[in-house]
Amino acid sequence: MAGHDTEVAAYLKQHEAKPLLRFITCGSVDDGKSTLIGRLLHDTKRLFDDQLAALEKDSLRHGTQNGEIDFALLVDGLAAEREQGITIDVAYRYFSTDKRKFIVADCPGHEQYTRNMATGASTADLAVVLVDARKGLLTQTRRHSYIVSLLGIRHVVLAVNKMDLVDFDPAVFEAIVQAYSALAASLGIASVQAIPLSALKGDNLMAPSAAMPWYTGPTLLQALEDTALQSDDAARPLRFPVQWVNRPNQDFRGFAGTIAAGRVAPGDEVVVLPSGRRTRVQRIVTADGDLAQAVSGQAVTLTLAEEVDVSRGDLIAAADDPPQVADQFAAHVLWMDAQALLPGRPYWLKIGARTVTAQVTEIKHKVDVNTQAQLAAKSLDLNEVGYCNLSFDQAIAFESYADNRRLGGFILIDRQSNATVAAGTLDFALRRAANIHWQHLDVDRQARARIKGQRPRVLWFTGLSGAGKSTIANLVDKQLHSRGLHTFILDGDNVRHGLNRDLGFTDEDRVENIRRVAEVARLMxxxxLIVLVSFISPFRAERRMARELFAPGEFVEVHVDTSLAEAERRDLKGLYAKARAGQIRNFTGIDSPYEPPENPELVLDTLRETPEALATQVVARLLAD
Structure with a gap:
């Protein structure tokens, strides 16, 4: 019995030590990705008896092989996938051989699910790009190969599938290989292994195909087993992102995480970024005891020789070769949300364990991922890729995605819905954060407020065109002025004659319009001063962005509440009539949305009260605080 236990322990240890390869399958719809993976799972004997029985039963019900086993059903687990015969979501499967362990992601081929494909590719080491031998390179082949290149996958297996349907013709295979080699070279994909196969029949999948004696290269499984994932991460300078501050008691304070690059040993001098504090590593702590050294890929807890301030999201790095610290970047962004990306709108950006507020300040161009052509753009729609400038509200330590996926890859999160709306890769810093500082001013805002005998405020009037915002703001201004208070009005129409004269009325320009006005209001x-801002400001996200520029209590949101019907009835400028006639595009309330405030400080009902009475309410609220 003891001998048996020893054999089991040895077997488990052997398999635990096997290297792991993460790979994806991608290509156009119906290229045979799911069939290929299902066949691999079946032929490597990684299915239980009940799975085989279920597969046979499902093949009769949903299969497309005339009663024969339909291997694609092993992967296409969603009912919608089985009904339509396409892959919709990313399906992950595990299998192993004597040489290696594998995690494979079957990525959807349809253009509609490009974002799903990018999710699967983000953690992969290798991509199996399938091409139907009958069709050659298609648009989706080019699209997926571009994303593979963008997300840093360095190894590609070109699987020319369904060779049985072209009579195993070597000329067909060679033509596809030449076309893909040219594409790979243009995308910077250096390693491509081309294999002709038939996933359905198993040709060149696990064993060489007798039907293709002209092919002498490896089978697909051999290629997957033998791909050398040479990583120089351990030879790079130390990069240790802090995921958790471990403080179980007052006598221990450690910093837990996974080493992203390099190696570390007790006594090494390190720097904590972005603060720049230097110290030395004291211990490397693990559940199995302290280590004399740790290398890239190991999860450890570091303790430091001094009590320096280190928080979740900080980076502990080699003191003699630290990464850059910056707050503005050039980056590729893959947009994943149905609502378009609008430059200037704030999002949460999560990079590793750090979360910051970020804005896309400019879309340099968007990329036609089918042709890789660079196109002018003011926004990004679902599944589009853009090359953008990003601005963060605080500096971070980073490396380009090409050098380190963990320090250069990020996601964008909508601040209202908490939905992930984009994935991206940092390219380079547009400026070093250390180059620009807040200039100290001896006469500060408190001194300027004291000499005026007032507390600075921003009254933000929002509502539909014609609601009465400017009228009420003007009356409030007169009442405050008569009391000797120092005020200024920023009115939407007036500002567009100067500061914002270059902006139109698209959603993108409306976002930038409010961003600029909010910054001017902060300076005032x-x-x-007491600043009265009178703008439609239709989007909650931008009003929230404006509020966050000010200290608690300084920003007062005033909703001038008027129904669309009443605003159209007034229509003093004739704008609604022109919008209804199609003469004015992107008009709020007609063909552009207005998002009413959810929790404003004041709601002014213009149907029940006169403008004078409403202005008095605003002044009373302001003076009461």
């Missing part, structure tokens, strides 16, 4: 508040 710093001067000690």
């Amino acid at each position: 508040a710093d001067a000690g």
